[in-house]
Amino acid sequence: MAALRWRRSGQYLLVVWAALTLNFLLPRMAPGDPLDYLIGPEAEILDDGQREAVLAEFGLDRPLPRQYVDYLGGLVVGDLGISLRYGRSVSAILVERIPWTLLILVPSILISTLLATALGTLAASRRGGRADGSLVAVTLMIDSLPAFWIGMVLIAVFAVRLQWLPSFGAVPFDPADGALGQALEIGRRAVLPIATMVIGSLGHTFLLARASVLTALGEDHVLMAHAKGLRPRRVLFGHVLRTALLPVYTSVTLSFGSILGGAVLIETVFAYPGLGRLVFEAVAARDYPLLQGAFVLTALGVIAANWLADATYPRFDPRVRDMSAS
Amino acid sequence: MRLHLAVTAILLVLVSACADAGSTDAEASRLVVAIPRDGGPINPYSGSGDFLLGFVYDRLFEPSPFVEEAWPGLATGARQMDDTTWVVDLRTGVRWHDGTPFSADDVAFTYHYYRDGPPNRFGHHVSDVPTIDRVVVLDSVTVRFECGYPCPTLERITMADLPIIPRHVWEGVTSPRTMTRLPVGTGPYVLEEYRPDQLYRFRANHDYAQGTPAFEELLMPILSDASSAFVALRTGQVDAVARPVPPELVESFSNDPDLDVMTSPALSIVELRPNYRRPPFEDPVLRRALSLAVDRAGLAERVLLGRGRPGDRGYPHPDSPWTDPASSTPSDPAEARRLLDGSGVVDRDGDGVREMPDGTHLDLEVLVDAGEATRVRAAELVSRQLGDVGIRARVVPLESGALSQRSATREYDMFVSEIGPHGAADPDQFVMSHRSGYLWEADRPFPAWDTLFVRWKAAATVEDRSRAAHDMQRLFNAHPTSIALYYPDEIWAFRPAEHDGWFPLPGHGIVHKWSLVHR
Numbered sequence: 001m002a003a004l005r006w007r008r009s010g011q012y013l014l015v016v017w018a019a020l021t022l023n024f025l026l027p028r029m030a031p032g033d034p035l036d037y038l039i040g041p042e043a044e045i046l047d048d049g050q051r052e053a054v055l056a057e058f059g060l061d062r063p064l065p066r067q068y069v070d071y072l073g074g075l076v077v078g079d080l081g082i083s084l085r086y087g088r089s090v091s092a093i094l095v096e097r098i099p100w101t102l103l104i105l106v107p108s109i110l111i112s113t114l115l116a117t118a119l120g121t122l123a124a125s126r127r128g129g130r131a132d133g134s135l136v137a138v139t140l141m142i143d144s145l146p147a148f149w150i151g152m153v154l155i156a157v158f159a160v161r162l163q164w165l166p167s168f169g170a171v172p173f174d175p176a177d178g179a180l181g182q183a184l185e186i187g188r189r190a191v192l193p194i195a196t197m198v199i200g201s202l203g204h205t206f207l208l209a210r211a212s213v214l215t216a217l218g219e220d221h222v223l224m225a226h227a228k229g230l231r232p233r234r235v236l237f238g239h240v241l242r243t244a245l246l247p248v249y250t251s252v253t254l255s256f257g258s259i260l261g262g263a264v265l266i267e268t269v270f271a272y273p274g275l276g277r278l279v280f281e282a283v284a285a286r287d288y289p290l291l292q293g294a295f296v297l298t299a300l301g302v303i304a305a306n307w308l309a310d311a312t313y314p315r316f317d318p319r320v321r322d323m324s325a326s
Numbered sequence: 327m328r329l330h331l332a333v334t335a336i337l338l339v340l341v342s343a344c345a346d347a348g349s350t351d352a353e354a355s356r357l358v359v360a361i362p363r364d365g366g367p368i369n370p371y372s373g374s375g376d377f378l379l380g381f382v383y384d385r386l387f388e389p390s391p392f393v394e395e396a397w398p399g400l401a402t403g404a405r406q407m408d409d410t411t412w413v414v415d416l417r418t419g420v421r422w423h424d425g426t427p428f429s430a431d432d433v434a435f436t437y438h439y440y441r442d443g444p445p446n447r448f449g450h451h452v453s454d455v456p457t458i459d460r461v462v463v464l465d466s467v468t469v470r471f472e473c474g475y476p477c478p479t480l481e482r483i484t485m486a487d488l489p490i491i492p493r494h495v496w497e498g499v500t501s502p503r504t505m506t507r508l509p510v511g512t513g514p515y516v517l518e519e520y521r522p523d524q525l526y527r528f529r530a531n532h533d534y535a536q537g538t539p540a541f542e543e544l545l546m547p548i549l550s551d552a553s554s555a556f557v558a559l560r561t562g563q564v565d566a567v568a569r570p571v572p573p574e575l576v577e578s579f580s581n582d583p584d585l586d587v588m589t590s591p592a593l594s595i596v597e598l599r600p601n602y603r604r605p606p607f608e609d610p611v612l613r614r615a616l617s618l619a620v621d622r623a624g625l626a627e628r629v630l631l632g633r634g635r636p637g638d639r640g641y642p643h644p645d646s647p648w649t650d651p652a653s654s655t656p657s658d659p660a661e662a663r664r665l666l667d668g669s670g671v672v673d674r675d676g677d678g679v680r681e682m683p684d685g686t687h688l689d690l691e692v693l694v695d696a697g698e699a700t701r702v703r704a705a706e707l708v709s710r711q712l713g714d715v716g717i718r719a720r721v722v723p724l725e726s727g728a729l730s731q732r733s734a735t736r737e738y739d740m741f742v743s744e745i746g747p748h749g750a751a752d753p754d755q756f757v758m759s760h761r762s763g764y765l766w767e768a769d770r771p772f773p774a775w776d777t778l779f780v781r782w783k784a785a786a787t788v789e790d791r792s793r794a795a796h797d798m799q800r801l802f803n804a805h806p807t808s809i810a811l812y813y814p815d816e817i818w819a820f821r822p823a824e825h826d827g828w829f830p831l832p833g834h835g836i837v838h839k840w841s842l843v844h845r
Contacts, residue, residue, distance in 0.1 A: 014734060025759050030727060031724075031725070031727050031728035031729065031730075031731040032725075032726070032727020032728060032730050033727075033730070033734070034730050035730075035734075036726075036730055038373060038503060046445060046447075046450075047760060047761070047762035048763065050449070050450070050762075051734070053444065054444065054445055054503075057444055057501060058503075078458055083368070084503075086366070086506070086522055087366070087372075087503060087504035087505060087506045088506055089505075093522075121456075123791035134624060134725050152553060155554070155557055156557075159557065159561055160557055160560060163561060166562070166563060166564065167554060167557050167558055167561065168547065168549055169524065169525075169547060169552050170524070171524075173358070173525070173527075173545055173547075180668070193338075193451075195763055224605075268550060268551050269553075269554055270550055271524070271547065271548065271550070271551070271554055273521070273523050273547050275523075275525050277523055278523070280550075281364065281523055282762075283552070286727060
């Protein structure tokens with residue numbers, strides 16, 4: 001058991017190192033450099049010497065191995081560097097942006113999961129019927145739509161046509177009266193991004209839930225439950241969903257890992273100040289330290305979510321618990 | 327139930343964590359203008375762009391080098407004492423936004439900082455074209471500029487271009503690109519709040535010496551997505567958008583009773599840039615043939631839908647007061663073919679594509695930013711036109727970063743790009759671009775240019791300088807390293823009920839400080 005733990009810890013460390021190294025290399029392998037942002041649109045008219053001098057201000061003229069060593073050394077002491085674009089500590093910028101992304105992503109994942117599971121269960125329990133066919137067709141269609149397009153349609157309807165909701169930003173220009181008023185205003189501005197993400201991610205979870213429920217419905221223990229004369233509702237909640245929801249749980253846990261990557265397109269369309277927009281702007285500016293910091297956060301999030309799924313799965317599935325014990 | 331409570335608690339924590347952002351008092355008179363990009367904390371090193379800088383900082387003369395007559399800004403007048411010396415009288419009673427009095431020390435400090443400090447877009451206008459050796463403070467309201475060679479256009483170009491920064495803030499700043507404090511200027515609006523990627527909030531500077539700010543408060547939300555910005559304008563969430571309206575939206579905006587549109591000369595050039603550093607376009611005759619092969623009128627008609635002009639006046643932009651009024655770059659495919667034939671670039675194997683004298687096919691690439699649909703269309707049409715004279719030019723759309731890199735490393739045959747007003751309309755920058763590598767390199771042999779450059783440097787009056795500059799422009803356009811394809815117009819949209827005092831300034835559109843100040 002201890003050997004297994006050591007091996008697994010070693011695997012996680014290897015994955016972390018590989019992720020950190022890729023975080024360093026990938027932004028630098030992308031074509032372009034930060035000069036276009038640092039100088040502005042006029043960068044092209046500078047001579048080579050001036051371009052080099054600007055890069056030297058941020059240590060970007062140093063050999064790549066030296067930059068890599070400095071990057072790893074910084075990580076060890078928790079220093080993610082200074083953003084080229086904002087001139088501030090990368091850690092501080094990330095800490096500012098995380099709450100905004102969580103504010104729209106946590107509710108959207110929860111709502112989307114609950115809704116998709118309910119619809120998937122409904123479709124599976126009426127397999128082959130009209131409701132099943134309609135739900136599969138509609139969710140497949142929605143799943144094929146790009147999220148930013150869904151966002152634009154929601155803006156066209158709720159911001160332009162009905163003028164119920166604002167189309168951009170996370171906070172009003174002026175604070176509302178009181179903390180509750182301000183919180184409600186912030187909530188109003190989160191409605192469209194959340195709705196976009198819920199609609200955009202519904203299809204995948206719906207299909208997963210439907211397939212899992214269908215599989216569970218054919219299991220012997222479910223047949224047994226029916227044979228014992230249990231009510232269909234009790235069979236569904238007590239016997240079918242307990243096993244059918246395990247894949248959904250795994251999928252949702254892993255999707256929390258990708259939370260920190262943010263919803264790049266959605267945050268850009270809604271001018272929402274979360275991590276996704278930050279990454280978008282950092283890519284445009286070739287802000288290597290900021291990209292590294294955001295990707296480190298994302299990579300660690302994914303690894304942590306994998307670990308969480310690994311660690312908690314046995315609590316929900318006795319078969320895995322038994323296997324681990326043996 | 328526990329889950330429900332936990333979710334609610336998490337949401338409340340997140341909302342309250344976010345709720346502190348953006349607290350400030352509302353003002354009575356306000357204008358909201360959506361801007362397309364975050365310009366950082368607005369200083370001459372943060373890549374803010376001229377229009378944002380203008381709200382906070384002033385120049386000695388205003389509004390820019392692109393007008394016939396610059397008007398006094400922080401200076402009240404300037405006298406040329408001899409070929410290389412100017413004395414400038416400064417406005418009295420001006421204060422920086424933090425209350426510190428503005429003085430001649432700030433002017434001297436600014437010019438020395440741009441010259442000796444880290445490079446930015448202003449630096450070479452002090453250190454090279456022209457060369458300012460010294461700025462001497464004569465008294466608190468008078469300075470003397472001493473140039474390294476005659477500088478007759480110092481007042482109209484350099485002094486109308488460089489924003490003045492406060493010595494008491496900038497002294498000791500060695501890394502200005504990491505400076506994050508809010509700017510201190512003398513301009514009509516004080517930057518009160520900057521939320522990165524979200525918002526700039528300015529308030530009126532009631533002590534502004536050059537006029538009265540038209541609004542008590544200016545809000546500039548940053549909407550990098552164009553569709554979001556124009557939706558916000560249509561729904562009244564913003565009053566104007568500081569980015570040109572795409573051609574396909576102009577009609578619908580014109581027909582909207584709540585909106586108005588205004589056209590301004592962009593002073594920018596969409597160009598075809600051949601690589602003069604390598605074959606085949608290191609040969610000036612082939613660059614001339616390339617220029618003659620392009621049908622600019624046809625290009626403008628199909629690409630611009632009437633919103634701009636063909637680039638048949640070459641480079642620099644014809645609306646710049648510094649451009650040769652007789653400049654012309656006609657299209658003549660027959661002459662292009664004749665020049666190619668005369669250079670031994672002929673189609674020997676009958677496949678419709680010419681070969682160089684060494685047998686290499688004239689099979690080239692035209693790079694273009696894939697995100698700029700109009701330019702991609704222009705590149706496709708150019709490709710077709712070049713095909714008509716026997717040059718195969720394949721259009722290669724690239725992501726903007728990839729295109730920048732290919733340009734910086736000189737790995738291209740040709741590319742379609744756009745050069746802004748500073749490059750296209752500033753005569754000093756035209757000369758500078760021949761030294762920096764953009765249009766030519768200082769150490770690359772070009773005897774005819776070198777002769778003109780000596781004459782240009784020696785010119786001691788504006789008239790002599792202009793004559794030399796016009797000769798340089800003619801020489802350039804005969805064998806261009808940047809072929810003007812078209813001169814786009816810019817169309818701007820706004821809500822006239824909120825503000826109808828917009829006026830177009832060449833090269834600066836309508837969103838600039840002079841639209842928002844009563845002079």
